[in-house]
Amino acid sequence: MSRTAFISHSDCWLHSMGSMHPESPDRLTEILDQIKGSGLDGLLDMREDVPQATLEQLYRAHSPAYVEELFEISPEQGLRHLDPDTAMTPHTLKAALRAAGAGVMATELVLAGTVHNAFCAVRPPGHHAERLRAMGFCFFNNVAVATRHALDVCGLERISIIDFDVHHGNGTENIFVADPRVQMLSFFQHPLYPYCGNKSTAPNMHNTAFPAGTRGDKVRELLSHVWLPALAEHQPQMLFISAGFDAHYEDDMASMGLVDADFAWISKELRQWADAHCGGRLVSMLEGGYSLPALGRSVLAHVRALADI
Numbered sequence: 001m002s003r004t005a006f007i008s009h010s011d012c013w014l015h016s017m018g019s020m021h022p023e024s025p026d027r028l029t030e031i032l033d034q035i036k037g038s039g040l041d042g043l044l045d046m047r048e049d050v051p052q053a054t055l056e057q058l059y060r061a062h063s064p065a066y067v068e069e070l071f072e073i074s075p076e077q078g079l080r081h082l083d084p085d086t087a088m089t090p091h092t093l094k095a096a097l098r099a100a101g102a103g104v105m106a107t108e109l110v111l112a113g114t115v116h117n118a119f120c121a122v123r124p125p126g127h128h129a130e131r132l133r134a135m136g137f138c139f140f141n142n143v144a145v146a147t148r149h150a151l152d153v154c155g156l157e158r159i160s161i162i163d164f165d166v167h168h169g170n171g172t173e174n175i176f177v178a179d180p181r182v183q184m185l186s187f188f189q190h191p192l193y194p195y196c197g198n199k200s201t202a203p204n205m206h207n208t209a210f211p212a213g214t215r216g217d218k219v220r221e222l223l224s225h226v227w228l229p230a231l232a233e234h235q236p237q238m239l240f241i242s243a244g245f246d247a248h249y250e251d252d253m254a255s256m257g258l259v260d261a262d263f264a265w266i267s268k269e270l271r272q273w274a275d276a277h278c279g280g281r282l283v284s285m286l287e288g289g290y291s292l293p294a295l296g297r298s299v300l301a302h303v304r305a306l307a308d309i
């Protein structure tokens with residue numbers, strides 16, 4: 001069996017919105033430290049040869065006008081704020097184009113059978129980026145760009161996106177709400193940024209709002225009793241994961257109570273589902289996760305589960 005790809009690119013370290021901003025390059029440093037410190041890198045297909053996403057690829061998830069505006073307003077120095085928490089630096093576009101490109105590359109590697117599945121350790125994250133706007137640390141919706149590539153270029157007909165970030169993936173919902181080829185399964189803490197998603201908007205959107213303090217047992221019940229039946233109904237040919245780790249109890253960006261073992265269990269269940277029902281085809285992309293030690297350990301658990309080692 002071919003291996004799990006671990007995909008990253010040095011440009012993803014260049015985007016920094018200031019030393020106090022939680023969405024920092026240190027997140028990737030912590031993740032790589034865990035992967036290499038554990039020796040897991042020797043068992044993974046480590047890839048850094050990530051191409052930039054093309055305009056054509058971005059236009060499948062975002063309007064050309066929005067993408068062109070990002071290129072136009074990209075600053076030559078300093079920060080350019082798009083919302084109070086989201087700012088472009090001179091390096092942001094480079095990082096964002098690699099992050100989106102990583103998802104496309106992972107999709108092609110998995111669909112070609114070169115690797116079994118893939119994890120993209122990239123930033124900026126993507127799931128808050130809507131078709132027409134950046135928000136919540138996100139510029140291009142990486143999972144959405146990759147999903148549309150799998151559908152429109154690679155010829156798949158049905159995909160499921162699982163989003164276990166503690167915040168609602170409003171951008172992913174915004175892009176796919178009218179696209180019945182795509183099913184979105186997600187939980188999130190509510191009320192919490194971006195303060196939406198708690199009212200179901202379409203039959204292909206399966207959102208579950210959890211109150212603060214919810215622990216992993218409720219998430220495991222959700223996966224077993226809601227997500228697996230929904231997957232069986234949609235019969236996706238491939239899974240994408242918006243892998244955010246900010247529902248960890250150590251993460252003070254939110255107030256949920258998941259532990260490393262919960263992320264390991266969720267990841268193993270999804271990998272086993274993909275292996276049994278869609279040829280193992282699974283691409284996971286980093287979203288949130290801001291407690292550095294918890295993020296590093298949880299990603300390690302996630303990737304171990306994807307690689308079954």
Ligand SMILES: [Zn+2]
Binds near residue numbers: 246287289
């Ligand atoms: Zn988040």
